[in-house]
């Protein structure tokens with residue numbers, strides 16, 4: 001088995017954390033039990049480019065239980081949990097190639113290893129694996145039955161490739177499943193972003209002016225958690241409908257140029273580039289904290305921040321770097337502008353990843369059942385979403401009503417009761 005992890009020494013701690021997460025992933029556990037018996041992925045090689053966390057460990061264990069041969073690599077250089085990587089190799093015999101804080105060359109070397117593993121199926125969190133296949137290994141594209149994409153950022157990129165006629169692989173927009181984005185993006189990102197910011201800075205959110213850039217599901221989750229903790233939350237948006245929603249949800253909405261003067265803490269959750277840039281750094285308050293929770297470290301114009309600074313104060317705390325502006329103000333960049341929830345905390349809690357990763361595991365099975373899909377961006381079938389949602393509800397001890405025969409007839413009729 002080919003692996004490249006920092007050290008196998010912390011494996012015992014990693015195993016404890018994987019087992020702790022497992023307790024909060026009951027739906028994935030049911031899938032694993034069934035996969036063990038039915039082996040729906042038997043004979044398939046799978047390369048997964050995901051954040052190497054305790055939750056991901058439980059996903060790849062499930063895929064292995066289903067008969068797949070797996071290689072796991074990081075989807076971000078700063079999100080790998082080295083103890084989990086060690087345990088996956090030592091205790092679960094899964095080929096992991098991921099080291100926290102690996103440099104760019106190592107990151108891409110690992111991705112290339114995952115491609116040279118010649119997968120039949122791939123999983124991506126941000127589309128780096130699929131992009132590298134298209135750029136450097138296009139001849140292998142026809143061997144891939146399907147690729148599951150976990151993030152909004154990745155799905156945007158894959159749709160752009162499909163629009164351009166450049167896409168060569170059938171992909172599944174797992175991110176777009178309701179069982180993923182309504183929970184993972186909203187409650188997962190909401191809580192874990194706050195967690196990352198607090199672990200990095202130890203600030204009190206109550207009374208702070210918090211600027212959230214973006215009011216998609218991630219932005220909503222973050223904004224509502226900050227509001228619940230007593231912050232004054234300001235939303236910046238480019239989409240007029242989302243901006244109205246933010247205003248009617250009780251937030252102040254304004255352009256970043258205005259918010260930049262007011263905020264104590266900024267967090268980008270947009271999926272776009274240079275959302276916070278020179279004109280904003282120029283007017284921010286002394287001591288402003290700047291974080292990103294989008295997938296890539298492109299949302300804050302870090303190069304310009306560095307170029308503007310007359311002095312760099314690295315590591316004023318773990319995951320906090322200071323940049324002293326020519327006029328003496330210091331702006332603090334958190335976790336090098338990388339996704340704060342995974343770089344400074346542990347990512348989304350297991351309970352929410354249970355739904356995302358159950359959807360992923362079932363989609364892997366579905367892709368194999370379908371044989372070769374058409375090239376394009378496919379949705380998660382509704383039946384799979386309903387199955388995941390029903391079992392999650394059951395695991396939470398919540399029962400719901402069922403439609404009566406009369407109600408079903410009413411909903412499918414255009415004659416009754418008008």
Ligand code: ADE
Pocket residue numbers: 050051052053054055056188342346347348349350353
């Ligand atoms: N993305 C966000 N949180 C995550 C987690 N805990 N594990 C894997 N991927 C994630």
